[in-house]
Amino acid sequence: MTLLLNLVLAVLMLLPQQQDQKARQGTYAITNARIETVANGTIENGTVVIEGDRIIAVGANVAIPAGAEVIDGTGLQLYPGMIDSGTNLGLNEVGSVDETNDTNEIGDITPHMSALTAVNPNSVAIPVTRVSGVTTVVSESAGGLLPGTAAVINLYGYTAEQMTAGSEMLILNFPQEPSGAAQGWGPQRSAQERKKGYEDAIAKLDEVFDRAELYDRIMTAYAASPAGKAEPVYAPEMDAIRPVLSGDRTLMLKVNAEGDILKAIDWVKERELPNVVFSGVSEGWRVADKLAEAGIACMVGPVLATPTRSSDRYDKAYANAGLLSQAGVKVAIRSGETENVRNLPFNAGFAAAYGMGQEEALKAVTLNAAEVLGISDDYGSIEVGKKANMFISTGDPFEPSTQILALFIDGFNVPMESRHIDLYREFLNRDEGRLQPMEVLPADN
Amino acid sequence: MPKQLFAAGWRRYVLPFLLLSFLPTSLVFAQKDSQDIPSVSEATAIRGARIVQAPGRVIESGTIVIRNGVIESVGRRVDIPYDARIIDGDSLTVYAGFIDALTNVGVPESDDDNPTGSVPDRSNPTFERAGIAPQKDVRMHLDASDKSVASHRQRGFTAALAAPRGRMLPGQTSLVLLTGDKASDMVLPGTRPVLFEFEGAQGVYPGTPMGMMAQFRQLYREADRRMGVQAMYDANPSGLSRPPYDEVHAAFFSVIEGDTPIISFTSDALELRRALSLSDELGFNLMAAGLNQGFDVMDELMSRGIPTIVTLDIPDRPDWAAKADQDSLDQVLASYNDDTRTATFRDIEAEKRNLEAKQLVARTEFLTMPARFAEAGIPFAFTTYGLSVNVMRRNMMEYIANGLSEDDALSALTVDAAAILGLSNVMGSLDAGKMANLVVTDGNYFDKDSKVTIVFVDGNQHLTGDCSGSGCSDKFSWGN
Numbered sequence: 001m002t003l004l005l006n007l008v009l010a011v012l013m014l015l016p017q018q019q020d021q022k023a024r025q026g027t028y029a030i031t032n033a034r035i036e037t038v039a040n041g042t043i044e045n046g047t048v049v050i051e052g053d054r055i056i057a058v059g060a061n062v063a064i065p066a067g068a069e070v071i072d073g074t075g076l077q078l079y080p081g082m083i084d085s086g087t088n089l090g091l092n093e094v095g096s097v098d099e100t101n102d103t104n105e106i107g108d109i110t111p112h113m114s115a116l117t118a119v120n121p122n123s124v125a126i127p128v129t130r131v132s133g134v135t136t137v138v139s140e141s142a143g144g145l146l147p148g149t150a151a152v153i154n155l156y157g158y159t160a161e162q163m164t165a166g167s168e169m170l171i172l173n174f175p176q177e178p179s180g181a182a183q184g185w186g187p188q189r190s191a192q193e194r195k196k197g198y199e200d201a202i203a204k205l206d207e208v209f210d211r212a213e214l215y216d217r218i219m220t221a222y223a224a225s226p227a228g229k230a231e232p233v234y235a236p237e238m239d240a241i242r243p244v245l246s247g248d249r250t251l252m253l254k255v256n257a258e259g260d261i262l263k264a265i266d267w268v269k270e271r272e273l274p275n276v277v278f279s280g281v282s283e284g285w286r287v288a289d290k291l292a293e294a295g296i297a298c299m300v301g302p303v304l305a306t307p308t309r310s311s312d313r314y315d316k317a318y319a320n321a322g323l324l325s326q327a328g329v330k331v332a333i334r335s336g337e338t339e340n341v342r343n344l345p346f347n348a349g350f351a352a353a354y355g356m357g358q359e360e361a362l363k364a365v366t367l368n369a370a371e372v373l374g375i376s377d378d379y380g381s382i383e384v385g386k387k388a389n390m391f392i393s394t395g396d397p398f399e400p401s402t403q404i405l406a407l408f409i410d411g412f413n414v415p416m417e418s419r420h421i422d423l424y425r426e427f428l429n430r431d432e433g434r435l436q437p438m439e440v441l442p443a444d445n
Numbered sequence: 446m447p448k449q450l451f452a453a454g455w456r457r458y459v460l461p462f463l464l465l466s467f468l469p470t471s472l473v474f475a476q477k478d479s480q481d482i483p484s485v486s487e488a489t490a491i492r493g494a495r496i497v498q499a500p501g502r503v504i505e506s507g508t509i510v511i512r513n514g515v516i517e518s519v520g521r522r523v524d525i526p527y528d529a530r531i532i533d534g535d536s537l538t539v540y541a542g543f544i545d546a547l548t549n550v551g552v553p554e555s556d557d558d559n560p561t562g563s564v565p566d567r568s569n570p571t572f573e574r575a576g577i578a579p580q581k582d583v584r585m586h587l588d589a590s591d592k593s594v595a596s597h598r599q600r601g602f603t604a605a606l607a608a609p610r611g612r613m614l615p616g617q618t619s620l621v622l623l624t625g626d627k628a629s630d631m632v633l634p635g636t637r638p639v640l641f642e643f644e645g646a647q648g649v650y651p652g653t654p655m656g657m658m659a660q661f662r663q664l665y666r667e668a669d670r671r672m673g674v675q676a677m678y679d680a681n682p683s684g685l686s687r688p689p690y691d692e693v694h695a696a697f698f699s700v701i702e703g704d705t706p707i708i709s710f711t712s713d714a715l716e717l718r719r720a721l722s723l724s725d726e727l728g729f730n731l732m733a734a735g736l737n738q739g740f741d742v743m744d745e746l747m748s749r750g751i752p753t754i755v756t757l758d759i760p761d762r763p764d765w766a767a768k769a770d771q772d773s774l775d776q777v778l779a780s781y782n783d784d785t786r787t788a789t790f791r792d793i794e795a796e797k798r799n800l801e802a803k804q805l806v807a808r809t810e811f812l813t814m815p816a817r818f819a820e821a822g823i824p825f826a827f828t829t830y831g832l833s834v835n836v837m838r839r840n841m842m843e844y845i846a847n848g849l850s851e852d853d854a855l856s857a858l859t860v861d862a863a864a865i866l867g868l869s870n871v872m873g874s875l876d877a878g879k880m881a882n883l884v885v886t887d888g889n890y891f892d893k894d895s896k897v898t899i900v901f902v903d904g905n906q907h908l909t910g911d912c913s914g915s916g917c918s919d920k921f922s923w924g925n
Contacts, residue, residue, distance in 0.1 A: 108481055203909070208482050215485035218528045232528045235483040 023156060023412040027051045029064040030392065033073025038080055038367045039381035048078060050388040053411035058384055071392070071406065079362075079397060080382050081135025081389035081409065083152075083369035084344045085299035086279055086334030089129060089137050090119035090153065095338075104143035109208060111170055111240035113148030115141045116160045125339040126155050127418035132342040133391040133404045136165055136379060138299075138334070140252070140279075145205060147171050149240065150252055152373050154389065156409040167374045169252040169277070170244045174264045175201035176257060202263075209271060212241040247274030250374060252299070256308070258283040265294045277372050279334065282308050285320045288327030297372045298324055300364075301334035303347040315354050321364060322356030332369035333361070349398030361398065387411070488512040489906070490525040491885065494534025499541065499860055499874035500852035509539055511881035514904030518877050532885075532899070532910065540855065540890060541875050542603025542882025542902060544862035546754040546826035547640075547708065547734045550597045550605050550834075551587045551621060551631060558610040561647055570649040572693045576612025577660070579639045579696035583609040583619045587628035594631075595907070597834050598623045601858075601890065603882035603902040604633070606708075606866055608830065612644040613657050617696065618708065620866060622882075624902035636867045638708035638732055639700060643716045658719060665727050668697035706730035708754075710830055714738035721745060732865070734828050740814045743821060752865045753825040755815055755857070757840045758832040760808045763801065777802045778809065809847065815857070816848030826862035842891070851891045885910065 028050040035046040037058065049057035049065060057063075064070060093100035102118045119139050129137070140150035149168040157163035178194035189197070215238035222232050243249035255264045255278055265287075268276045278284070279299040284291055291298060305317040313319075325331045333351060335344045344365060352361035370380025378387045388411040395402040407414050489511050496504040496519060508523040509516065517526075525531065564570045572578065586609050597605065603623055609616035618640055620633035641661070645652035651660040674688045699705040707729050709720035717733060721742070724731035733739070733746060734754035746753055766774060781802035818825050829837050845854055863873030871880045881904040888895035899910040 109483070204482065207909075211482060211485045214530050218486060221527045229527055233485055233487055235485050237483045238485050 021415045023414040025411045027065055027068040029068040030071045030073045033076050033078040035078045037382040039383050050411050053387050055384055055386050055388050058382055077393050079391055080366045082133050082344055082365040084134055084137040084335050084341050085332040085369050086336050087137045087341045088338040089341050090123045090139050092338045103141050108144040109146050109237055110148055111146040112236040115139050116151035121158050124419050128420055129341040130155050130407055131418050132345055133397045134344050135389040135409045140171055154409045156412055156414050165375050169250040172253045174253050174255040174260055177259050212238045216242050216245050251276045252279050254279045256280045256282040258286040261287050285323035288324050292328035297330040299332045299334045301347055302336040303351045318350045318354035321351040325356055325360050331364050332372045333364040345397045486528050486530045488526050488529035490529040491532045491534045495538040497540045500855045511904055514881050516877050516879050516881050519875050538886050540884045541859040542884055543601045543858040545602045545605040545829050546862050547828035547830040548605045549610055550593045551591050551607050552610055553588050553591050564649055567649045576646045577614045578611055578616050579614045580692040581609050581616030583607050584632050587631055589625050589627050589631055594623050598900050598907050600834055600837055601884040601897050608640045615640050622903050624905045638706040641707050642710045668694040669701050672698055700729050706732050708732040708734055711735045712737050714741040717742050747823050753823055754828045755825045757827050757829050757837045759840045759843055777805055781806050812843050812847035815844045819853040824861040825857055826865045827857050
């Protein structure tokens with residue numbers, strides 16, 4: 001414990017000097033650490049060597065290349081960088097300032113809008129997020145039936161191209177069947193109106209995908225032999241849906257209620273969509289076996305939530321991910337957050353504590369997430385050949401008391417700087433002139 | 446959406462209020478219908494359907510291709526273009542889009558339609574108060590989102606002669622397509638007759654048929670004279686007073702010149718004869734719509750070649766007749782004694798029966814009118830003017846039950862209506878090159894159980910063709 005405390009203090013004392021330090025790539029050797037590879041178990045007192053953006057060696061007995069910068073990991077733990085499968089990070093800056101919110105394009109059908117182009121690489125929330133060991137997130141747009149493509153981004157870079165982790169998913173907000181009492185503000189709609197609205201929404205969804213299939217057929221026919229054919233109509237919206245029909249792009253289908261999940265399972269089957277994941281899935285535990293049978297992976301969360309129905313046990317939202325995982329569903333965990341994506345490890349921690357288990361919960365924010373997002377060739381575990389996304393911690397990252405001491409993204413050793421730490425430092429070392437309390441002036445002055 | 450426990454507090458509380466302020470816009474987006482789904486193909490093919498190109502010209506199993514609002518090809522064997530959306534037409538029948546030759550479709554009711562209130566001199570009210578507005582252009586009063594447009598379409602109508610609402614002279618009509626997002630999408634160029642009805646103004650002159658005829662003559666002759674004065678003034682204004690101008694008289698100029706017909710809507714033979722005599726007297730081109738009791742004037746209509754538009758509004762069936770079987774109805778009809786000079790007051794029952802028989806005879810005569818027109822070779826169109834379009838098909842079936850052939854009914858809805866309105870080159874039949882106005886039914890349109898499942902207007906598809914569940918997407922069921 002003393003050792004730990006000393007380490008933390010040492011790191012904190014180093015901080016002022018690190019202020020202007022930039023993230024650097026290079027050859028790093030992290031030695032004597034307890035390595036959670038996720039893919040191949042735990043290595044006690046192991047070494048990981050990073051060269052450029054890749055991991056080039058992992059193991060207990062690894063030769064350290066000459067010139068490598070050695071980071072002594074004695075008493076510390078090394079984890080693959082955590083992946084959040086659903087956030088608005090980089091798209092929202094200040095909730096109350098409309099100009100800084102870029103999640104919601106006008107229109108119901110905007111699948112050709114790419115969140116990747118909208119992500120603000122300089123968002124204050126990004127360094128804040130890194131501090132808890134999150135290296136990669138899904139940043140998703142919202143609103144309408146098809147809000148656009150969600151981007152998988154690494155949390156370091158100046159441009160979207162530098163940040164992308166190489167995967168995008170098409171978001172579909174699956175229509176929600178109205179239940180019980182009317183919800184929301186404004187004029188209350190009758191049960192029939194809401195039912196009609198729902199039926200219309202389902203019909204519209206089908207019409208969109210019917211047209212997308214027709215568009216795909218026309219484009220395929222034209223591409224096969226354009227000679228003598230009139231040029232087909234170009235519809236960017238439909239162009240954005242095509243890769244989902246072929247399975248080249250994952251469809252991220254957002255669905256939460258039990259009935260909607262069942263409907264969505266049938267819909268996906270009817271449409272023969274090859275590559276679909278569900279996102280949200282807050283009532284997934286009610287139909288876990290159906291989800292497992294359908295073989296649809298789920299990005300579950302937020303875990304830190306209240307139950308969906310007042311009759312549910314208080315801990316259903318915490319237990320949901322575990323129940324799904326035990327039923328055989330591949331589970332990734334999402335925080336659903338913007339400026340609090342840093343709470344991802346605590347989302348996973350609650351899932352772990354409420355039945356999922358530490359190991360599965362860790363996978364749900366690392367390797368499983370990478371697999372679901374289609375980036376597991378490069379990310380999700382500490383393995384030779386993968387990109388160097390990892391962090392060094394003083395313990396289990398799901399524990400709030402654990403400190404993350406260092407973090408690598410694509411081999412960049414990113415300093416643990418953030419607005420939170422700036423403020424922490426500022427108020428530890430306040431301006432001498434303002435240390436004394438100000439004289440309180442009389443109220444009638 | 447589950448609430449988050451460990452999440453930042455303030456956004457959870459502030460956000461709802463922020464959202465509240467955005468509510469009006471978000472509601473607008475929520476209301477958008479499927480029209481925001483992008484179109485992916487300019488061509489549509491209905492294949493394997495029964496195609497009624499025109500009355501009597503039927504392809505039992507053929508294909509029709511439309512592109513950019515035009516019929517590209519139609520026939521037994523047609524190559525379907527690679528980029529066409531395909532509708533399987535098994536069990537479907539395709540007709541040319543129907544045309545309503547006079548209607549208020551797309552014209553919302555307004556308080557200005559029927560001005561009331563006291564005036565200083567009841568014998569000399571303003572034109573507006575008297576219901577005289579021949580200058581009123583229906584195109585300024587169209588609303589593409591008016592419910593009547595969709596309900597007309599659901600009955601198979603794709604085009605119409607739309608009339609403004611009003612009284613004696615409601616205004617100038619226009620050819621319209623029953624599609625589009627805004628009024629200007631609907632308007633077709635072509636004939637724009639001025640509507641005339643024997644609908645007197647309330648409480649002011651002219652309130653009686655005699656007054657209306659006098660007023661019509663007066664307006665017409667004044668306008669005629671003004672045209673002369675204006676021509677003189679235009680030739681050499683030097684020393685001449687400025688000719689008077691008002692838009693009511695000016696609206697008659699093109700009628701007088703013979704460019705714009707008057708379309709009369711009459712509801713009995715007397716009104717029709719009055720309209721004919723005005724036309725004789727003043728020399729304008731007349732189109733005769735309505736034609737209740739038009740059979741009395743049939744010879745005159747035919748000899749003068751007056752374009753003829755028959756109402757689909759039929760007299761109600763008397764309650765007792767609805768319950769009676771055909772044999773007893775025939776007996777009643779046969780018992781009718783048209784000798785009304787002999788007093789029968791001693792036998793009140795017999796007199797009542799004779800009156801009932803008379804009503805039945807008149808009704809039967811009314812219902813057989815289209816059949817007699819067809820037999821006499823008078824081409825005619827149908828109008829739903831003043832009628833709820835809901836009953837249009839049921840009433841047409843009454844005409845068919847009383848001797849009108851299905852082909853002649855179809856002609857009245859399509860090819861003859863197009864001819865009367867001067868639209869033959871673009872509408873009325875399913876031929877390559879014509880406008881893509883199509884009605885698709887799940888069987889013979891004149892079968893009681895068939896439904897209109899899809900309507901194309903100017904190539905725009907209305908109704909989804911999905912008639913599973915609670916009926917076609919428009920909830921229209923046959924003959925309601």
